[in-house]
Amino acid sequence: MEQKDITEWTDMLDMSREAEKVQQLLQSRDYPAIRRALLPLPPASVADILLELPEPQSAVVFRLLPKGDAAMAFSYLPKAEQKALIHSFTDTEVLDLVEQMHVDDSVDFLEELPANVVNRILRLSAPETRNLLNRYMEMPEGSAGSIMTAEFITLDGGLSASRAIAQMRGGKRRAAAGHMVYITGEGRKLEGILSLYDLLMAKEDTVLRDLLDKAPVTVHTDTPEEEVLDLFRHHALSVMAVVDKENRIVGVITADDILELADREASEDAELMAAMHPMEDGYLETSVWQHAKNRLPWLLFLLLSGMLNGVILGGFEATFMLFPILITFIPMLTDTGGNAGSQSSTLVIRGLAMGDLSLRDAWHVLRKELAVSVLVGVGVALATFLRAYTMEGGGLGVALTVSLGLLFIVIMSKLLGGILPILAKKVGMDPALMAAPLVTTVVDALGLIVYFSVAKVFLNL
Amino acid sequence: MEQKDITEWTDMLDMSREAEKVQQLLQSRDYPAIRRALLPLPPASVADILLELPEPQSAVVFRLLPKGDAAMAFSYLPKAEQKALIHSFTDTEVLDLVEQMHVDDSVDFLEELPANVVNRILRLSAPETRNLLNRYMEMPEGSAGSIMTAEFITLDGGLSASRAIAQMRGGKRRAAAGHMVYITGEGRKLEGILSLYDLLMAKEDTVLRDLLDKAPVTVHTDTPEEEVLDLFRHHALSVMAVVDKENRIVGVITADDILELADREASEDAELMAAMHPMEDGYLETSVWQHAKNRLPWLLFLLLSGMLNGVILGGFEATFMLFPILITFIPMLTDTGGNAGSQSSTLVIRGLAMGDLSLRDAWHVLRKELAVSVLVGVGVALATFLRAYTMEGGGLGVALTVSLGLLFIVIMSKLLGGILPILAKKVGMDPALMAAPLVTTVVDALGLIVYFSVAKVFLNL
Numbered sequence: 001m002e003q004k005d006i007t008e009w010t011d012m013l014d015m016s017r018e019a020e021k022v023q024q025l026l027q028s029r030d031y032p033a034i035r036r037a038l039l040p041l042p043p044a045s046v047a048d049i050l051l052e053l054p055e056p057q058s059a060v061v062f063r064l065l066p067k068g069d070a071a072m073a074f075s076y077l078p079k080a081e082q083k084a085l086i087h088s089f090t091d092t093e094v095l096d097l098v099e100q101m102h103v104d105d106s107v108d109f110l111e112e113l114p115a116n117v118v119n120r121i122l123r124l125s126a127p128e129t130r131n132l133l134n135r136y137m138e139m140p141e142g143s144a145g146s147i148m149t150a151e152f153i154t155l156d157g158g159l160s161a162s163r164a165i166a167q168m169r170g171g172k173r174r175a176a177a178g179h180m181v182y183i184t185g186e187g188r189k190l191e192g193i194l195s196l197y198d199l200l201m202a203k204e205d206t207v208l209r210d211l212l213d214k215a216p217v218t219v220h221t222d223t224p225e226e227e228v229l230d231l232f233r234h235h236a237l238s239v240m241a242v243v244d245k246e247n248r249i250v251g252v253i254t255a256d257d258i259l260e261l262a263d264r265e266a267s268e269d270a271e272l273m274a275a276m277h278p279m280e281d282g283y284l285e286t287s288v289w290q291h292a293k294n295r296l297p298w299l300l301f302l303l304l305s306g307m308l309n310g311v312i313l314g315g316f317e318a319t320f321m322l323f324p325i326l327i328t329f330i331p332m333l334t335d336t337g338g339n340a341g342s343q344s345s346t347l348v349i350r351g352l353a354m355g356d357l358s359l360r361d362a363w364h365v366l367r368k369e370l371a372v373s374v375l376v377g378v379g380v381a382l383a384t385f386l387r388a389y390t391m392e393g394g395g396l397g398v399a400l401t402v403s404l405g406l407l408f409i410v411i412m413s414k415l416l417g418g419i420l421p422i423l424a425k426k427v428g429m430d431p432a433l434m435a436a437p438l439v440t441t442v443v444d445a446l447g448l449i450v451y452f453s454v455a456k457v458f459l460n461l
Numbered sequence: 462m463e464q465k466d467i468t469e470w471t472d473m474l475d476m477s478r479e480a481e482k483v484q485q486l487l488q489s490r491d492y493p494a495i496r497r498a499l500l501p502l503p504p505a506s507v508a509d510i511l512l513e514l515p516e517p518q519s520a521v522v523f524r525l526l527p528k529g530d531a532a533m534a535f536s537y538l539p540k541a542e543q544k545a546l547i548h549s550f551t552d553t554e555v556l557d558l559v560e561q562m563h564v565d566d567s568v569d570f571l572e573e574l575p576a577n578v579v580n581r582i583l584r585l586s587a588p589e590t591r592n593l594l595n596r597y598m599e600m601p602e603g604s605a606g607s608i609m610t611a612e613f614i615t616l617d618g619g620l621s622a623s624r625a626i627a628q629m630r631g632g633k634r635r636a637a638a639g640h641m642v643y644i645t646g647e648g649r650k651l652e653g654i655l656s657l658y659d660l661l662m663a664k665e666d667t668v669l670r671d672l673l674d675k676a677p678v679t680v681h682t683d684t685p686e687e688e689v690l691d692l693f694r695h696h697a698l699s700v701m702a703v704v705d706k707e708n709r710i711v712g713v714i715t716a717d718d719i720l721e722l723a724d725r726e727a728s729e730d731a732e733l734m735a736a737m738h739p740m741e742d743g744y745l746e747t748s749v750w751q752h753a754k755n756r757l758p759w760l761l762f763l764l765l766s767g768m769l770n771g772v773i774l775g776g777f778e779a780t781f782m783l784f785p786i787l788i789t790f791i792p793m794l795t796d797t798g799g800n801a802g803s804q805s806s807t808l809v810i811r812g813l814a815m816g817d818l819s820l821r822d823a824w825h826v827l828r829k830e831l832a833v834s835v836l837v838g839v840g841v842a843l844a845t846f847l848r849a850y851t852m853e854g855g856g857l858g859v860a861l862t863v864s865l866g867l868l869f870i871v872i873m874s875k876l877l878g879g880i881l882p883i884l885a886k887k888v889g890m891d892p893a894l895m896a897a898p899l900v901t902t903v904v905d906a907l908g909l910i911v912y913f914s915v916a917k918v919f920l921n922l
Contacts, residue, residue, distance in 0.1 A: 040676045044696040179640035196657045215501045235505040236717035255716030256697035266727035267811045274807035275800050283812040292836040295804050299841050306793035313789040328771035331905050334792050335767045339736050339898050343756050346735035350728045351744040375753040380760050437800050444792050
């Protein structure tokens, strides 16, 4: 292979040009050329090309690939496209796919199919495969068990390094990314892990038990996936073993699934922070109705609490009717309060999610937010003072009212933005719920009361 | 090792209990017992214990560890604690650390030290180490080169599998997590990659060139790290090679660094979206002044544009003086506009960051946001209508004004929230800048104009 090809394929996010080539080859029925073009590509790029092809053509190209390559590419396809592609497949063809994919990908795929199709496929499969798939499909969503896969190799701790390698070479089991081997002892209990590299580098007669890492980080099948993610972060892992109650290894979690999980958690948090029910699918795949259902309830909830502000404002009608200029500052005051609070709540929510902050930092956060809010508050209050003092209809009284009101609003927003996420976590709620929208609504109410109370003092009302 | 220990260590985020044990052992000067207690722990947990110990004690415990274990634990310490710990170290001790850590961790550590200390350490180190460290320290921040490490193994493509294994066992080079070997050809150019597992499973006389994966995903040293992250996501990689202009491998990027990068990118986006300059360090490590510097400029910018709203509002004084009840709805209208826009901008910003959305989806997004905003807008407008119709001082005219104004504001917020991030990306700006605060400010201005214009129609002003 020439060097040119390697660098060419580094830009693999846009495969449309390659898909065109494949289409031309399809028209001239040059199937061997298609196979030659696709074989050296990484599976995700083959999936990209399949995505670009119209439906009957993608199935033709898919069938040109060797079973293993086809299954790997298939596991990179979005769920909707997986279902579309197998439309014309026989049950045996689907079974081949299921058996060739990693178990976690097979299970994800099967979970999208109608129950009768799944049953048909399971009935066709070998008893061992069937048991494995059934066991994996039963794992509760959001648990370590639901993201693990079954491609791992176990070796008895009493084996010598050379015997272990010989046994691996004789075995049929595949290994997923990460390339650890799992060393077991009595009752198939996990004794430790050993990297393939250390196994390869070991003296031939060394016993595995003397080589292994005795305290690997493991989780149970029912460990929440957020905890799994935290452990991967904390220990900078590339793979992790999942064990059952008897400490027997039942699966492994690989780095690619962890990156996906981290991305999903970040998106969920961002969506909660923007006052939405998190999406299950991508933006484009989610229907208009579902989008509306995710967004309306929160908007209504915030609307109702926002109406409280209207009531408060109504109570100050006498004040603002005397000084209508005060009204023109309301949007600026509430927006700045919202922005200041959102800055603080975002930092604290991210800090809690990443493990940089914990419940015991509450006082530290409050003290810091107080200091920061005074600095920042004085900054924006000065700017506002100058504006209100110099504008038509303004003057010292108005300028003092607006700038002091703003200073107070900024301090309050930042204190609430800093502490509400920590309090939420303390009572077991998701801190991300305490983001800008909720803080804004609370701060608006308090801020308006303070603003008009200050006005009464400075404007002698 | 008993089974109990393994599960005990799975809860590794709180090491304070173990740190107490170590402190007791320190008091009774039972150093061998400390060593025995720490040796089986994962390095991140040893680091946790060091963090819990007061300074002179942590250095004592650190010196009890074997060099390699000490260096691994050291690489898990936060930067500030790394600097504190080496305070009492000799240059040779620091050099030992630098040589034992993975190159990327060594470089991160050296970059925190004063230049004269770094020069002293480099002068002490072997020429080969010095060259490597110098080369790595020169990598521009934010590039693939700045996150790669040097622990990889290259093998000539012409070797047989058995010769390759023999050569590896004779070599001194360490391998980082991921456990691929990199196959080179003429001029040490990268020909492909091979997993250790496949190497181990291969027939002894098979030539590596016939085993390897010919189109590995690679990047250049100057590839931006965001692109590296996208490739890891797209191809579900656990490790990736970094090559120079001549396609010679110069480093590898491992999954743990990618998870860290994904977390950092998500935090940066969250901070930009909340109208802040992203932090360089953690929340607690960042000083009050730096926090204020990160937050004030954006608040001032939004404040100034918010003042425009005051001017607009001032222009409608005649209207709201006749119907003061209209004023009481202003916070609710602007907050709901902000919330509705923030929902849309958040979804689009995340979609763009994750690669689920691209520039060519602009129309799709606009159509979807229009449909969703009509549904959601009608929902909140109905609730508002009922409230305004039935409240004291309300009535049909006021109810129609408020609810139609709100409907329009929601539609506009969602369209702007959906399209602004895409436009920002098109002109090369960070889409995250187009989040709630900016959308809110723009929507407030337009919304107020519409609200009072509608009022003029329905209230015959």
